[in-house]
Amino acid sequence: MKIDLHSHTHYSDGHLSPKELIDRAHNMQVDVLAITDHDTIDGIAEAQAYQAGQKRKLHILPGVEISTSWHNFDIHILGLHVDHHDPIFLQRLAAQSAERDRRAQQISDKLAKVGINDVFADAKTMAGVGQVTRAHFARVLLARQLVNDMEAAFKKYLGKGKKAHVSPQWISIDEAISWIHDAGGKAVLAHPGHYDLSTKWLKRLVAEFSLAGGDGMEVIHSHLSPEKKKLLADLASQHQLMASSGSDFHYPNRWTELGKNLTLPSQLVPIWRDWNLSGTI
Template identity: 40%
Template sequence: MAEPKQGVHVNSDIDLHCHSTASDGHFPAAELIDRAAERGIRTLAITDHDTVDGFRQGREAAAAKGVRLISGIELSTVWGGVSVHMVGLNFDPDSDAMRGAEQHQNQVRAERGKLIAERVSKRLRHDIPFADIVDLAGGRAEQVGRPHFARYMVERQLVPSMAVAFSKYLGAGKVGDVKTGWPTLVEAARWVRAGGGIPVLAHAHMYKMTRTKLRACISDFREAGGIGLEVAYGQMDNGQRNQMADLCREFHLYGSCGSDYHGPNRYGLELGVMPAFPADVRPVWSLWRPQA
């Protein structure tokens, strides 16, 4: 991804997309909350991949720091043969629907991790023990993701960088891009709605789709109960933000925002850093709090 242009990004006091060590983030949830408070973030959603554990682990710290913590998750899904991510916000984490979603995703993620290890090992002609990858994921097979494989490959000097690991072995269309078992985007949106939450299509500007195909994807998402679209996202430029804002208005969706912060990175982006939220888009947070 191209490095963001200077002057495009702002510090937002609302961040509805970030990650903790409950998935592939750098900081435990409590430290993420501390960082949010230090940076003036008043509303935060920890949206770990396919688990609500980050939210659960951060509730006590959020209450102590005066940060409003919104329940969140980032669900891995498939639409039209393309891997698509969907953020769920402000749902009941103890609902049958969301407990079932976590259980399903955890099982799929563990099985998928073993398949990625097998396929990448064969392509590299170098054994990648799945147990070593699980160790990098904090001992939790259900939270193994492609970044853990990339980290392993860099640490073992099998590739020079995380970027190369993805461009050659793990990225879209590569041998480690395993989609087996993920729910459809429509199914995932229905899970979140059944849990009383708000389904948000994540970083849609990043999917390698034609405009026609992306519009078809958003249309299906909207018909399945989708409510939001990320219009201010950490590494977006203003052109991408404006494109997402146009789609938001066209499909009568609410806009969401988030840094997608995982921890320190080479772009220097931080928790709460993203393009300014478009003034003419309805914010998703207006659905759970009165307008100021």
């Protein structure tokens, strides 16, 4: 069974619609797909409705990627198998969306001070039905030929300490875990190998996440060295965290693909161990 528990649609910073994401999951022969947009579950019902008319089975797992703050680092927590109809959960996510808009307006204001005007309006247009993220700002800067690539947009304008950086006011890791558990889901530390953390700080993050009641961590995700994979597997075992794997798919490219190279180390307990993943949802 091919399982991918981390993907995005255009409801956050992914490029594909839920329909297009499902079609690609079928093409890649994925059996279980978690849709985990940033701080929103808006794409899940659309994906489920589309899948209901398909012949090939695909289990769509409702999920979300919640933004949190931890010692001045932005840390993402996946909520997997959440009740995406829960009114309290939806209200809480709406507050996260409001914070995104507040931050986006401040980023736009800072860009205006250096002579780059109306970026928020263009970013909202580019985001369409989705939430505005820093990636949309980077795309606007790229489209205006103010930078040569997305990475340059962050290095020059959007990254920490740069001209248009705005520190977000996200919730704590503890609060995110509580939200996810209240919605009946499992809390998973997203892509721990991608944060700009030393090994010492990564170990501290995993330890504190576990003590806060976290359920699992992604030990397999894109662009991991063999050494980092071993470190993450060892940390999951040490802190008795279940293991998850996900591509963190945003759009088709040569580096990241749905369901590709996501096999978990055999000694770890998969986060989906107790879930019924048969059938089409």
